[in-house]
Amino acid sequence: MSTSKKPVSVLSVILFGIGVVMGLVFAAFLIWANVEASLFDPDLMGDASLDLHCPLVLNADETSIVYASFTNNATWDVNLIVQADISENYLSMFRHERVILKLAPGESQEVRWTVSASDKVYGRFVFVKAANNRQMPIPGRVATCGIVIVNIPFLTGAEMVVIAIGLTVILIAVGMVLWYRCNHPLRGKGRDVMRAMTWLAVVVGVAVLCGIFGAWLPGVVAFVISLLLIAEVIRHYVEVG
16 A cells, blocks of 8 residues: 555544444444343233334433334224333333223224333333233234433434434445545455455444344344454454555
8 A cells, every 4th residue: 555545544444443333332222222121021921022113212301202003903892901111210110001992993093101211220221111911813912122311412312313323324434435445446455454344334234223123132143243343354454554
């Protein structure tokens, strides 16, 4: 690599590295929240998965809504019992909210619950677990979500998510483009670095998506693979000199 291109090459790796770190930190908190949420209130169970909609992040002074829809698939009227347990400062303490839905055949109703940072556990997470009773042909459904609490003034949780994802994508992309331009045509160790950067970018993206969609087990695997790929990028970059 020529001396004139060295500063741009260093900048490309720095930008790429910042993007990777941002993405992994963001993914780590989402995955951590979902791992902890999976242990919340084990007594509330179901036979199938409930489609529970939760915010990913809340600001410390923000209030939001968690909701789920329930449909009567039977050909007769049903009274469906829906329960939500929401954390309150300690895992062993949570508030119960229960409602009975009177559903005609084919009818759907949405149930909403209010959550805020005052519900946080460990000072950083809010856990919600919702379920409905089994009433044939409607199975008992259950789902849990973990919400990350962040204290950043003047931003909502949704804005933080957009900023975190946007900066991660932009910094990783700019870093890779700069490296490509500095080492074009790619060959030897420069190509090895680019290949490792590409794989790392993909795996970081997978980790973030797993965190967003609550798939914490594959998210943990992607996070560990990301750490291994970081070492690989550093090794190849050092060899390029």
